[in-house]
Each structure stands twice: as structure tokens, then as C-alpha cells.
Amino acid sequence: MYDVIILGAGSAGLNAASIFRKKDANYLIVHHGFKGTTCASRGCMPSKAFIQVAKSFHERRKFNDFGINGGDQLNVNIPHAMAHVRSLRDRFAGGIINGMDKYNIIYGQSRFIDPETIEVAGKRYQAKAFIICTGTSPSIPAPYKPYANDMLTTDNFFDQKDFPARIAVIGMGAIGIELGQALARLGVKVTGINRSNKIAGLKDAEILSVAKDILSEDLDLILCKDVTKVEKRGNGYTLHLETQKIECDKILLAAGRVPNLDGLGLEDIGVKFADNGLPAIDLNTLKIDNFSIYLSGDVNAYRPLLHEASDESEIVASQLLELKNPKRRVPLQITFTDPVIAQIGQQPDDIEEEIVTGSVSYDNQGRARIMGENRGMLKVYASKRNQVILGACMIAPGGEHLSHLLALAVQQKLTVAQLLEFPFYHPVLEEGLRTALQHISDPCRDCVTDRLC
Numbered sequence: 270m271y272d273v274i275i276l277g278a279g280s281a282g283l284n285a286a287s288i289f290r291k292k293d294a295n296y297l298i299v300h301h302g303f304k305g306t307t308c309a310s311r312g313c314m315p316s317k318a319f320i321q322v323a324k325s326f327h328e329r330r331k332f333n334d335f336g337i338n339g340g341d342q343l344n345v346n347i348p349h350a351m352a353h354v355r356s357l358r359d360r361f362a363g364g365i366i367n368g369m370d371k372y373n374i375i376y377g378q379s380r381f382i383d384p385e386t387i388e389v390a391g392k393r394y395q396a397k398a399f400i401i402c403t404g405t406s407p408s409i410p411a412p413y414k415p416y417a418n419d420m421l422t423t424d425n426f427f428d429q430k431d432f433p434a435r436i437a438v439i440g441m442g443a444i445g446i447e448l449g450q451a452l453a454r455l456g457v458k459v460t461g462i463n464r465s466n467k468i469a470g471l472k473d474a475e476i477l478s479v480a481k482d483i484l485s486e487d488l489d490l491i492l493c494k495d496v497t498k499v500e501k502r503g504n505g506y507t508l509h510l511e512t513q514k515i516e517c518d519k520i521l522l523a524a525g526r527v528p529n530l531d532g533l534g535l536e537d538i539g540v541k542f543a544d545n546g547l548p549a550i551d552l553n554t555l556k557i558d559n560f561s562i563y564l565s566g567d568v569n570a571y572r573p574l575l576h577e578a579s580d581e582s583e584i585v586a587s588q589l590l591e592l593k594n595p596k597r598r599v600p601l602q603i604t605f606t607d608p609v610i611a612q613i614g615q616q617p618d619d620i621e622e623e624i625v626t627g628s629v630s631y632d633n634q635g636r637a638r639i640m641g642e643n644r645g646m647l648k649v650y651a652s653k654r655n656q657v658i659l660g661a662c663m664i665a666p667g668g669e670h671l672s673h674l675l676a677l678a679v680q681q682k683l684t685v686a687q688l689l690e691f692p693f694y695h696p697v698l699e700e701g702l703r704t705a706l707q708h709i710s711d712p713c714r715d716c717v718t719d720r721l722c
């Protein structure tokens with residue numbers, strides 16, 4: 270009998286395995302499907318490589334203003350760019366695949382026989398505990414199912430050698446808006462369709478509105494509308510919405526992801542499923558009811574992000590190895606659009622106490638203007654009672670760095686005054702944050718002015 274069997278050698282599973290391996294525990298990984306983790310081979314890494322190419326190409330738009338000639342003549346060689354993305358992807362994924370041999374690992378689809386036993390390729394394996402780390406797969410909504418084999422998803426997107434002239438992107442969550450904007454900047458006519466009035470899951474209506482305006486410069490956004498019918502026409506498709514039709518050559522599905530639980534037989538051993546179709550887990554322990562079975566990483570659909578997947582494996586491993594239980598970190602979600610969208614800590618609708626909000630527009634922020642990236646908005650939410658910083662939201666240049674500074678402030682429960690005690694250099698994008706904080710500490714200040722220099 271093993272101490273623990275881990276299902277899935279993705280980021281969560283391999284991280285859990287490395288903890289058990291270091292502790293000399295009697296563990297086994299059972300892996301099924303592609304090797305090399307979603308993050309490295311189909312997710313974070315190739316998508317950021319693709320976005321970087323698009324961002325670099327887009328820089329040419331500033332060149333005339335900067336006095337640099339010839340920007341208009343630049344062009345992008347998509348097959349070459351995609352080969353570059355794949356070479357980075359293969360390097361990242363290759364490192365992980367090469368390292369898999371050091372683990373006690375077998376391959377095949379598992380099925381629970383009872384809460385302590387699984388069967389893989391006709392052989393039974395028993396363990397005191399199981400960690401299900403099987404991740405997610407792209408969702409294929411009903412109207413697209415007849416053409417599933419021809420759909421682009423992130424499972425095949427980075428293997429494309431070239432892209433057609435018009436692509437409809439279904440879903441404007443993190444994946445859809447990141448890849449949609451990048452495709453548009455590489456010359457594809459992109460229509461982004463989202464069923465709800467959301468982009469990248471933004472909860473702040475004002476930032477959402479700013480984001481819509483900025484991102485509409487690159488792609489056509491159709492929000493709050495549903496595709497009722499998909500029709501194949503020659504080499505392309507017609508998407509029928511309630512009051513309009515969209516013609517496109519290809520469809521990229523980015524309409525969410527489905528946890529990989531099929532075939533595990535959890536229902537047969539008495540696991541109860543919640544309204545969201547997933548096994549009900551305690552979010553502190555990630556444990557299913559009275560079973561010694563845990564769901565870690567994207568498969569539990571709680572915070573489907575890489576750093577959370579790693580943390581969740583530590584949360585589970587620490588319980589099984591009776592180690593100190595790590596605390597959950599402050600929520601931090603970054604979407605790599607240009608400018609970056611980020612949500613940090615609690616958002617206004619989740620906050621139960623009265624709040625004060627400080628905001629700053631980046632439209633006239635000094636350093637952003639120098640960079641030719643002066644667009645966006647940042648909002649900071651603080652407790653009205655004691656001005657402790659509770660959360661923030663932005664679409665702002667340098668947002669991936671600003672959001673880390675704000676996550677630190679939220680996690681350390683800093684007040685607005687305490688954060689303002691730190692130095693803010695001049696001229697930097699962080700001075701915008703300073704202005705937003707001053708907007709809270711001194712509401713009479715003009716919130717759009719930067720420091721005088």
C-alpha cells in the first residue's frame with residue numbers, strides 16, 4: 270500500500286511528487302495524456318511567447334512619433350514567429366519531460382475501485398490517500414461540437430504554422446483576450462465574442478469600461494451576446510448571433526475549461542457532486558468529504574492559476590506529511606493584455622465593509638506618456654474604517670509589476686499611509702499608484718495629476 274497516489278503529472282502533481290520524494294514517502298504518480306504540463310506546453314509559456322512577438326511588432330506604431338523611420342515597412346513572418354514560439358515551448362516543456370524519470374511514475378488511465386484502490390491497465394494499486402491533479406481541458410460549447418476537429422483551442426493553437434485572415438475568438442476570459450489581442454496585432458481580423466458582459470473576468474465596472482475602449486482598438490468586441498448557430502461555409506464559418514452574423518475563416522474556442530474527471534469513477538465509489546458538477550471539497554483542505562481523496566490544481570476550478578496549483582499541492586502534502594500548513598496567498602490574477610489587466614485581493618462586490626476608493630488614470634501619467642503607453646486606469650480599495658488596503662484593479666502599463674507591489678501591500682495588511690511611507694522614484698509608472706493612494710488619504714487632491722517636476 271502506497272502512502273499516496275498522485276493522479277496527473279502536471280504542475281500540481283509534479284510539485285506534490287517532489288515534496289513526497291524529498292520526504293522519502295512511499296508515493297506513486299499515475300499519469301495519462303500529454304507530457305510536459307499545461308503551463309509549459311499549452312498554456313502560460315507558449316502564450317506569453319506568442320504575446321511577446323505581437324507586442325514587439327506593435328511597438329512599430331510608436332516609431333514615427335519617436336523619429337524612427339521605416340516602421341511602416343516592417344512585416345511579421347508568422348511561420349517564423351510560430352517556429353520561435355514552439356522552440357521556446359519545447360525548451361520549457363522538454364526540461365519538465367526530461368525530469369519526469371526521477372519520479373516513481375506509471376502511465377495509463379486510472380479508475381477508482383473503492384476509496385483506497387485504483388485500477389490502471391488491469392492492475393490494482395492501493396494507497397492511504399489520493400491526490401487528483403488531472404487539470405482541465407478546453408470546453409467545446411454545443412454549437413461548435415459538430416466541427417470540434419476543426420476548432421482551434423490552446424491544445425493545437427501553438428502548433429499552427431500560419432493563421433487565416435479572419436478568426437472569431439469565442440470567450441473573452443484570460444485566454445481569449447490575451448490570444449485575441451495578440452492575433453489582431455499580428456494582422457488577423459479578430460472578432461471576440463463573450464456571452465457575458467465581461468473581459469478577463471473584470472469585476473470593477475469602471476475598469477471594465479476602460480478596458481473595453483482600449484482593447485476595441487485592436488479587435489471587434491461583441492459582449493453579452495450568444496452564438497446560437499454555427500454554419501460551415503466553404504473554408505470558413507458563419508456565426509449566427511441574435512441580431513447579426515459574423516463571417517470568419519477559423520474559430521478559436523476560449524470559452525472556459527472543463528476539469529478532467531471523466532473515467533475516474535468517483536461517482537461509483539460514492540463521491541457526491543456539488544451544483545457546479547464537481548466533487549464538493551473543503552476549500553481549506555481540498556479534501557472530498559470523508560474520503561482521503563484531494564483535488565489539487567486546476568481540476569478543483571477554485572483558482573486555476575499556476576502559482577495556486579503549486580501552493581495547493583503544498584497544502585495537501587503538508588496535511589498528509591503532518592507539516593506546517595501553508596497559508597493561502599492573497600488572490601492575484603494578471604492577464605497579459607497590453608496594457609495589462611490585473612485584479613488583486615478583494616474586489617468591491619466581495620468586500621463586506623464600507624470602502625474608500627482611490628483611482629488614477631494613466632492617460633496623462635508622466636512615465637507612461639514618455640513610453641507612448643499612456644492609457645489605462647488603476648483603482649485601489651481600502652477599508653473606510655482604518656484605510657487598510659483590501660484590493661486593487663487595473664488595466665495599466667507595467668501592471669504585472671504594479672500588481673505585485675499591491676499584492677504585497679494587501680497581504681501585509683498595509684494601510685494607505687504605510688504604503689505612502691515607501692519611496693516612489695521619479696519618473697516611474699508606480700507614481701500613478703502613489704496618486705491613487707493620495708486620492709484616498711487626501712480626497713481633495715486632483716486624482717489625475719502626477720508629481721510636479
Ligand SMILES: Cc1cc2nc3c(=O)[nH]c(=O)nc-3n(C[C@H](O)[C@H](O)[C@H](O)COP(=O)(O)OP(=O)(O)OC[C@H]3O[C@@H](n4cnc5c(N)ncnc54)[C@H](O)[C@@H]3O)c2cc1C
Nearest residue numbers: 277279280281301302307312313403404566567573574575
Ligand atoms: C493558454 C493558457 C495560458 C495560461 N496562462 C497562465 C499564466 O500566464 N499564468 C498562470 O498563472 N496560469 C496560466 N494558465 C493556467 C495554468 O496553466 C494552470 O493553472 C496550470 O497549468 C494548472 O496545473 P495543473 O497541474 O492543475 O494541471 P496540468 O498542468 O494541466 O496537469 C494535469 C495533467 O494531468 C493529466 N491527466 C489528465 N487526466 C488524467 C488522468 N485521468 N489520470 C492521470 N493524469 C491525467 C494531463 O495530461 C495533464 O498532464 C494558463 C492556461 C492556459 C490554458
Ligand SMILES: NC(=O)c1ccc[n+]([C@@H]2O[C@H](COP(=O)([O-])OP(=O)(O)OC[C@H]3O[C@@H](n4cnc5c(N)ncnc54)[C@H](O)[C@@H]3O)[C@@H](O)[C@H]2O)c1
Nearest residue numbers: 410440441442443444445463464465523524525573603604
Ligand atoms: N494570464 C493568466 O494568468 C492566464 C491566461 C490564460 C488562462 N489562464 C487561466 O486559464 C483559465 C481558463 O481560461 P479561459 O479564458 O478559457 O476561461 P475563463 O473561464 O477565464 O473565461 C471564459 C470566458 O468565456 C465566456 N464563455 C463561456 N461560454 C461561452 C460561449 N458559449 N460563448 C461565448 N462566451 C462564452 C465566459 O463568459 C468567460 O468570460 C482561466 O480561468 C485562467 O485561470 C490564466
